[in-house]
Amino acid sequence: MFYQKKKRTAGRIQTAPEGSKVHLECSVITSDPQVRVEWILPDLSTLEDSNDKIEFSEGGKLVILNASMSDSGVYHCIIRTKSGVDLMPLRLTIKERSLSPTALNGQKITIKRGGFFSLPCEVTSVLPSQTIWYLPKNQVLLPTQRTRRLEVTENGTLVGRKLMQEDAGEYSCVASNLYGVDMLSHVVEVTEVKRGVKPRINTVTTSMSVLAETDVFLPCKATGNPEPNIVWTKVSTGKVQRSEQVSTEKSVWKLVIHILP
Numbered sequence: 451m452f453y454q455k456k457k458r459t460a461g462r463i464q465t466a467p468e469g470s471k472v473h474l475e476c477s478v479i480t481s482d483p484q485v486r487v488e489w490i491l492p493d494l495s496t497l498e499d500s501n502d503k504i505e506f507s508e509g510g511k512l513v514i515l516n517a518s519m520s521d522s523g524v525y526h527c528i529i530r531t532k533s534g535v536d537l538m539p540l541r542l543t544i545k546e547r548s549l550s551p552t553a554l555n556g557q558k559i560t561i562k563r564g565g566f567f568s569l570p571c572e573v574t575s576v577l578p579s580q581t582i583w584y585l586p587k588n589q590v591l592l593p594t595q596r597t598r599r600l601e602v603t604e605n606g607t608l609v610g611r612k613l614m615q616e617d618a619g620e621y622s623c624v625a626s627n628l629y630g631v632d633m634l635s636h637v638v639e640v641t642e643v644k645r646g647v648k649p650r651i652n653t654v655t656t657s658m659s660v661l662a663e664t665d666v667f668l669p670c671k672a673t674g675n676p677e678p679n680i681v682w683t684k685v686s687t688g689k690v691q692r693s694e695q696v697s698t699e700k701s702v703w704k705l706v707i708h709i710l711p
Contacts, residue, residue, distance in 0.1 A: 463580040463626050465543045467588040472517045474540055476510035476527035486530040492523025517544050524628065543624060543631045545584055556621075556636035562643050564612055569636050571606040571623035579627040581606045586619025613640050649678035 466472045476487055487510035489497045500506045505513040510529070514521055522544045529536040561567055573579055583591040583602055591602045599617060600610050606625075610617060622635040653671040660666050672678045 462538070462540045463543075463628070464540060465545060465580070465582050465590075465624055465626065466517055467545050467584070468518060468547045470517055472514040472521070472542065472544075474512040474514070474525060474527075474542065476512070476529070476538060484532065488528040488530070490526040490528065492521075492525065514542075519544050519546065522631075539628055541626055541628050541631070543626050545588075545622065545624060545633070547588060556623075556634045558637045558639075560639045560641060561613055562641055563614060564643065565640075566609070566611045566613065567638060568610075569608040569621055569623070571608065571625070571634060573606060573625040573632075579625050582624045583608050584620075584622040584624065586617070586621070610638075613638075615640050615642070644675050647673070647675040649674035 464472070464474065474489075476489070489506070489512050491497055497504060497506060497512070503515060505515065507513070510527065512525070512527075522542055525540045525542060527538045527540065529538075557569070559567060571581060571583070573581055581593060585591060585597075585600065589597075591597070591600060591608070593602050593604055593606055595602055599612055599614070600608065602608050606623065608621060608623070618638055618640040620635060620637055622633055624631065624633045626632070649672050651670060651672045653669050658666070658668070668682075670680055670682070672680055
């Protein structure tokens with residue numbers, strides 16, 4: 451008696467955000483009308499029919515409704531025909547929509563509007579692995595893919611250019627193969643660039659009467675961006691007079707005129 455040797459198809463890797471509908475494909479190419487497809491779930495139970503959580507189609511497709519973190523794991527598609535059995539493993543990773551503070555294990559960077567960043571994602575694995583970047587609002591970018599301002603290079607580094615306020619948020623690099631998954635998550639904050647504002651003197655002293663042979667204190671407070679430099683001059687001579695800072699505010703100064711005996 452002769453037995454057909456079992457075949458094992460190379461596995462696949464798939465990642466999806468929490469709450470989405472996930473489609474797991476199990477392509478069947480055979481002329482056998484009695485082909486049968488089964489799925490082994492991560493908990494090693496066998497699924498042959500649909501239930502409230504998972505839909506099972508005749509073509510072998512598995513549809514997970516409203517995927518949760520507990521759906522992550524390795525699934526096995528079993529194809530049975532008269533000539534033998536084929537087995538295909540598939541690792542599914544479900545990513546949280548909003549990461550907890552403890553999951554943010556990467557960089558926390560602040561960038562001015564219009565600036566750029568470079569977030570590396572170096573993967574060390576003996577076996578082939580898949581790298582996916584999750585952007586804010588759970589958009590997905592694969593290596594060599596790009597958007598208007600974001601691009602993933604061939605080595606997995608995410609590069610952002612001319613960033614806007616809507617580019618702020620969580621950026622997660624997910625690397626997975628059939629034996630496991632790892633994730634590196636960064637937080638990017640984009641701040642507005644302050645526009646230049648011309649200096650304005652807020653303290654007004656038009657005239658002052660003082661006793662002879664006494665010190666005179668003339669305050670001067672000014673605002674502007676960048677911070678203005680305050681210099682006093684004597685109108686009659688045009689000479690620069692000595693000034694001293696008299697407040698914790700950098701823009702508050704006074705002119706001190708000392709009357710020497």
